[in-house]
Amino acid sequence: MHAPRIAPVEGPYAPAIREAFDRVMPPGMEPLNLFKTMAHSPRVLQRMFAGNLLDPGPLSLKDRETLILRTCARCGCDYEWAVHAALFSRAAELSPAEMAATRADDPDALLLRVADELHDGAALSDRTWEALSARYxxxxxxxxxxxxxxxxxxxxxxxxxxxxxxxxxxxxxxxGATGD
Known part of the structure; x- marks a missing residue:
């Protein structure tokens, strides 16, 4: 285990940072280490929060979390995978098998394939696009x-x-490993 390269900002927080944390964190929950790290750059923090896509959108919670988990797994981001697994997997009604599939070497589910193709080539094949367009x-x-x-x-x-x-x-x- 490696030490963080940038230590998280500790409170008391500047008013704008506190307000940003209050908008995204459940009441009484300490800001995530990721957010406290990003607080070193209020501009980055604000822009990331502005585009967080965690509000109810056009996808089901299950579809959204499946995509997030697979993307984080493919990026080797244990931190974010674990946060989403802990905070959202139950509400998203992801089964243990579905959770495991987000880390499988050869997924066959459409959304996992989408995340893989985007990760591997920053594009989607015609086959995947057609399947996606038929469903969404x-x-x-x-x-x-x-x-x-x-x-x-x-x-x-x-x-x-x-x-x-x-x-x-x-x-x-x-x-993938997140360390060297």
Missing amino acids: GPGQILEILALCGYYHAISFIANGCRVAAEPFARATGAQ
């Missing part, structure tokens, strides 16, 4: 693409800064 509308497809891109950026920050695991979330080995 244009607004949902745009949300899918944005979610995968957003969680690549989150993974880059968490992995690059070596953000420390949250006490409530245990990383259990997403594909």
Whole structure:
């Protein structure tokens, strides 16, 4: 286990940072280490929060979390995978098998394939696009693409800064190592 490369900002927080944390964190929950790390750049923090896509959107919670978990797993981001597994998997009604599939080497589910193709080539094959278009509308497809891109950026920050695991979330080995 490596030490964080950028230590999280500790409170008391500047008013704008406190307000940002209050908007995204459940009452009484300490801000995530990722957010406290990002607080070193209020501009980055605010922009990331503005595009967080965790509000109720055009996708089901289950579809959204499946995409997030697979994207984080493919990026080797144990930190974010574990946070989402701990905070959202139950509400998303993801079974143990579905959770395991987000880390499988050869997934066959459509959304896992979408995340893989975007991760591997920053594009979708015609076959995958056709399957996606048969199941989702244009607004949902745009949300899918944005979610995968957003969680690549989150993974880059968490992995690059070596953000420390949250006490409530245990990383259990997403594909790829996050350390050197």
